[in-house]
Amino acid sequence: MSGIAVxxxxxxxxxxxxxxxxxRPLIVASLAVLLLLGISFLSLxxxxxxxxxxxxLTGLVSNSDAFARNVVWQIRxxxxxxxxxxxxxFALAGALLQGVTRNPLADPTIFGVTAAAGLASAIxxxxxxxxxxxxxxxxxxxxxxxxxxxLFVIAWRGAVSTVRLALAGxxxxxxxxxxxVGLLASSRTFLQISLGFLAGGMYGTGWVDFRTMLPYFIPAxxxxxxxxxxxxxxxxxxxxxxxxxxxxxxxxxxxxxxxxILTAAAVSTAGLVSxxxxxxxxxxxxxxxADNRAVVPISALYGAIxxxxxxxxxxxVIAPSEIPMGIxxxxxxxxxxxxxxxxxx
Amino acid sequence: MKISVSRxxxxxxxxxxxxxxxxxxxxxQMVSIVGPNGSGKxxxxxxxxxLHKPHxxxxxxxGVDLRSMRSRQVARKLAILPQSPEAALxxxxxxxxxxxxxxxxxxxxxxxxxxxxxxxxxxxxADLRGLASRPxxxxxxxxxxxxxxxxxLAQQPRVLLLDxxxxxxxxxxxxxxxxxxxxxxxxxxxxxxxxxDLILAARYSDRIIAVNNGSxxxxxSPRDVLQPATLEPVFGIPMTVIRDPETGLPIPLxxxxxx
Numbered sequence: 001m002s003g004i005a006v007x008x009x010x011x012x013x014x015x016x017x018x019x020x021x022x023x024r025p026l027i028v029a030s031l032a033v034l035l036l037l038g039i040s041f042l043s044l045x046x047x048x049x050x051x052x053x054x055x056x057l058t059g060l061v062s063n064s065d066a067f068a069r070n071v072v073w074q075i076r077x078x079x080x081x082x083x084x085x086x087x088x089x090f091a092l093a094g095a096l097l098q099g100v101t102r103n104p105l106a107d108p109t110i111f112g113v114t115a116a117a118g119l120a121s122a123i124x125x126x127x128x129x130x131x132x133x134x135x136x137x138x139x140x141x142x143x144x145x146x147x148x149x150x151l152f153v154i155a156w157r158g159a160v161s162t163v164r165l166a167l168a169g170x171x172x173x174x175x176x177x178x179x180x181v182g183l184l185a186s187s188r189t190f191l192q193i194s195l196g197f198l199a200g201g202m203y204g205t206g207w208v209d210f211r212t213m214l215p216y217f218i219p220a221x222x223x224x225x226x227x228x229x230x231x232x233x234x235x236x237x238x239x240x241x242x243x244x245x246x247x248x249x250x251x252x253x254x255x256x257x258x259x260x261i262l263t264a265a266a267v268s269t270a271g272l273v274s275x276x277x278x279x280x281x282x283x284x285x286x287x288x289x290a291d292n293r294a295v296v297p298i299s300a301l302y303g304a305i306x307x308x309x310x311x312x313x314x315x316x317v318i319a320p321s322e323i324p325m326g327i328x329x330x331x332x333x334x335x336x337x338x339x340x341x342x343x344x345x
Numbered sequence: 346m347k348i349s350v351s352r353x354x355x356x357x358x359x360x361x362x363x364x365x366x367x368x369x370x371x372x373x374q375m376v377s378i379v380g381p382n383g384s385g386k387x388x389x390x391x392x393x394x395x396l397h398k399p400h401x402x403x404x405x406x407x408g409v410d411l412r413s414m415r416s417r418q419v420a421r422k423l424a425i426l427p428q429s430p431e432a433a434l435x436x437x438x439x440x441x442x443x444x445x446x447x448x449x450x451x452x453x454x455x456x457x458x459x460x461x462x463x464x465x466x467x468x469x470x471a472d473l474r475g476l477a478s479r480p481x482x483x484x485x486x487x488x489x490x491x492x493x494x495x496x497x498l499a500q501q502p503r504v505l506l507l508d509x510x511x512x513x514x515x516x517x518x519x520x521x522x523x524x525x526x527x528x529x530x531x532x533x534x535x536x537x538x539x540x541x542d543l544i545l546a547a548r549y550s551d552r553i554i555a556v557n558n559g560s561x562x563x564x565x566s567p568r569d570v571l572q573p574a575t576l577e578p579v580f581g582i583p584m585t586v587i588r589d590p591e592t593g594l595p596i597p598l599x600x601x602x603x604x
Binding site: 225226227229232233235236237239240242243244245246247290291 | 394420425445
């Protein structure tokens, strides 16, 4: 993080293998996976109808209890998987954007990529009410690429000041956001869906979303991990990076495109969720240090945890009804942002 | 490894900054490029390092055009330390040096023994072993500059290009950095340095190229180039040159016009 003096001893402590020769990022990742599995299992159990742990497990692995089987496999299990992808998508996009813009406030939502994908999907839905999920996904991808393309134009040489880039992002975000609201309000349909979409939520998501996201989320996530080393080099400035053999503009464009696709995957399922992409990379850096090769995959895990956890809470607070999950992530993310601005930025 | 520049033209937009420059730096030579502000010397160095796309002409490494090589391939042979690189203040010295292994590593490759050896060699050569775990933000200007040189050395280059490595350094830190570079050069590294300081250029070069208005004004040994007759037209002021009593090397000075 910012110029905090680290004594040589601290430094050695952080970098030395912690346990049985295993390094810190692996330990953190293992703990995060355990937490994610725990939240996922709770998500299978709890909801409008609560299942006991053994019922949920039975429903997951066997056909013996038709009711539990139905609740787990038709509703909760796909929704948990969707939540993991949504969270990982936003968090990966945030980690890539923070790295490529060298801006600690970068986040797909703050920088308008989310709104761009959301506007495209809103246009698609309003234009064709019966549009299949893959059509929405394609619209989201197109919108996400436009949003990240705009960022590329603004951040062209990578030397744009933090403040200017953030302001430009806010402007893009506000513009597309207003267009979305205007479009949905004037179409006089889907008020129920619109609220979930605008606030961001997992209501009614299922296997269709999962099957639609997976084919492009997986390659984009793998690409994100593969380019993470180059973020470390870009962080040294364009001249040093070019001297080390990174084609800086092409690399920036590639990374922004990957971030656009990952955002699109998340938006196509969950709508306009905020703060996941901002918070998770910071938490990752806080726990595993500044090396993007660790920060990027760890961010994905944290994103999955945050969204599945927030969705679980969103389903429980006024059960059997539910609130949009984005309210919970904003409730966690906004105080974090304030803390960050006050004490770290 | 030798590096040559052949009829190189570098533009900023439509403005010609380097105008058809040709020269060759033989393997193991240490060359300083001097010249007034805006003469195009930094742009020339950036062009030599493929950081500035040539409008015309070529840069050749051992006779091979840089543009015919992949950028990573170039980075395994040629390293550049740009002028005052942006501070990555939270990185430790060793982490920074490790970044120099990028051109040698695949995206998911674990560090290899040669990687470890190259980094440790770079840290030792830059005399940074004791500071390896310190973040850059806690170092002095000279130490920080040595850390950036360690990054370049970890690339295991055969040619090292430096853009004003001593600017913002006091005389002791400047000497510290130049001594390091000269030592590496004595071990066979080809070095081209853009320098403002003519006294450092005299002391630490085999050859000096004076650039003015995008062209080479003079090219020769320090004794030949650092003469009032060559410096005055380049810098546009009256100059005087005295001799270092110890080495006999020329020490150029601006002539006092108002004391």
